[in-house]
Amino acid sequence: MEDIKIDKKLDIRGEVCPYTLVKSKLGVEDIEVGQVIEIILDYPEAAKSIPAAMLNYGHSVLKVEKINPKEWIIQIKKEVED
């Protein structure tokens, strides 16, 4: 499978809801439509709620992966203007 080009990386480890979503939303606002942001986080709830919220905003969720017992990475492709 072809590697996805990451345009922005965002580290929100240590953040809890709703700031995980606040910072992810602002991160997506900072990239252009068609670009991809990779978010690393350690708040378990956010690994579910951020992908759901991003789909709701109209973006695509390319990947949700648990990379170790405490951390996840999520890749979001921006699909619509803010």
Next chain:
Amino acid sequence: MEFSEEQLKRYSRHIILPEVGGKGQKKISGSKVLIVGAGGLGCPVGYYLAAAGVGTIALVDNDHVELSNLQRQIAHSVKTLGVNKAESAKQTFEALNPDVNVIAVKERISSKNILDLIRDYDIVVDGTDNFPTRYLINDACVMLKKPLVSGAILRFEGQVTTILPGEGPCYRCLFEEPPPAGLVPSCQEAGVLGVLPGVIGALQATEVLKLIIGKGSPLKGNLLIYDALGVNFRKVRIPKNKDCPACGSDPKIKELTDLPEEYCSI
């Protein structure tokens, strides 16, 4: 502008709204709103706009806080009895949100000062209690093409409309001239349910925020009438009057005048 950690927390419920986001919140922080009257309507309008983080809020009022105001004018308190209302509300709004620059203008608005007062603001809010001032604000906003969010209350009924000069009708398209003095009773004579200005003021603040973020449909060309007893909201269409003395094709009103003050005060 970058958000501080404190601002991210304070405005988090705005930022996660798709219609607002970081971009919209920055627009709110950069906006300047002038509210005429720090009474029943001005208090809730200013309170919510301060909470929302509107960058600059000017309050124009030369009246002082009295005990009979406290049944509905929620930015004042027993601690500010006798204090100028604009100053009293400024203290309350700054305590709620120190991000906001609140300017207390302790003057009575008139034909002499209104253009200079509103010139530097993005949006004007009418929270006044009398017809001469309501018409003066309308005419000045039409002249300077300032968006105006107008509200009025009496007894159990209130009204709101948003006037966008050049795009929709103005107050004089609806009623060319103020009613004769004494025809419409004042709140002082007829009373007002204390919560009513809260409902109408919250609707005005909503209109202001929608204009700032540029989302939704403004209440342009419509008068929204709220009847608290029957729990009815009615939207009445206001046609633009091409012969309107303020905003028509050949306006008769070319300069501002002060009408006699034999009207009410809330």
